[in-house]
Amino acid sequence: MSEREHIELTPEEERENTKAVITHVLPFAIWLTLMVWLGDPSGWKYAARSMAGLGLLLAFRPWRWYPRLQLKNIPVAIGVGVLIFFVWIGLEIPWVAENAPAVTEWYDRLFVDITKPFKLRELYDIGNGVMAPYEVISEGEHAGLHVYDPRVTGWLNFWVHMFGTSVVIAVIEEFFFRGFLYRWMLGSPFFKIDAGKLHWPMLLVISCFFGIEHFEWMAGIICGIAFGLLYIKTQDIWAAIIAHGTTNFLLGLYVIKYNAYQFW
Template identity: 25%
Template sequence: MAPFATYIAFIALADVLERVGAHANSLRWLYPVQVGLVLAMLLAWRQHFVELRTAPAARHVWLALAVGALVFVLWLLLDLEWMQLGTPRAFVPAGADGRIDWPLVALRAAGATLVVPLMEELFWRSFLLRWLVQRDFLSLRPARAGLGAITITILLFGSEHKLWLAGMVAGLAYTLLYMRSETLWTPILGHAVTNGLLAVWVVATGSWIYW
């Protein structure tokens, strides 16, 4: 829970700082610190993530790649005003002179593609989905997660994102990948593909609003 809680705490911190008048340019470097701390936690506690020791079958890898790409397409389509929570706030990696800070772009893309999927899938799928069914969650097969736990985690996962409906669709897709393969690497891979393709799209089109 700690890596996920740390990630969310930085989002809240950025919101508070912005409300008290901090300029967006001064807040953009919070993200590298945020992702760096989360990555440090994941590395420090890697021996406890026992599910990561099981590799997915080849057919599940291909399925994860396809599902991740499909979720990316749906993410771009499900962006109507009523599908958004609050006022969208773009992450624009530009300095006061308007020039794009490419090292910051690279850090943002790497964090979104490599760190966030691992951190979120450990929390949402590996932990919460099964913990809602039984407290000894590691002993519960993913395929045995109940409808109630699935619904709760999908709704919460959606509420974590500005595009809440796209988030719910993504949460459902990653949950089904997890339950079908019963290996955590499958939803991690699908999630990474979605975020990776989105990062490419954001940089190529300048659509910073998706970040």
């Protein structure tokens, strides 16, 4: 890897740099802390995380260090988001699982749940002898339904969940991983590092960090590379955010339409 670039700063610029770093890191760190602290994110907990994340973004305003969205980048951003959605679900969709079960099996063994290498997704009885890769409520009026099912949470809670995953976390993660971490590892202050500078080793490292944050870790790595390249090529952080949000929004619709709650 090339030597990390360092720009000499005045005391005032040092203070701005410190503020910029905190502004990018703290929302992400608090989001992760809430994940651990709140535990199971069902019911009101995911909504609480989403609203807390939104509050952090509005309080810290990391977009202060970036140009405005370039409208010309919206179509390609949406296109990348759609492409990554298909990458995420592609080898586990019912058609592939039914017609090429070996492909789905080896994908699950090799590229899903890095904590359990070479093992399949765990299956659970969701009623009537049907096995699925997610658990459902075992008793009561909602027996047989997933905790994220709108019939359990209510539609308001469902759309808050969709807002959280498609907007809040997309914004928090893109400002942290692509806007801050990638450029910070290239040099300091990170906000003065050329956003269009492509450094493959660093991009791969950051994408791996991003990938292992997700259960479908290989899809996450591919996703990280795609969003990173999109940011580098357009030099528009909002393009990466739109792509990320598009992927997550489509994934949420897919989850509800096909009861694919393993992706949530």
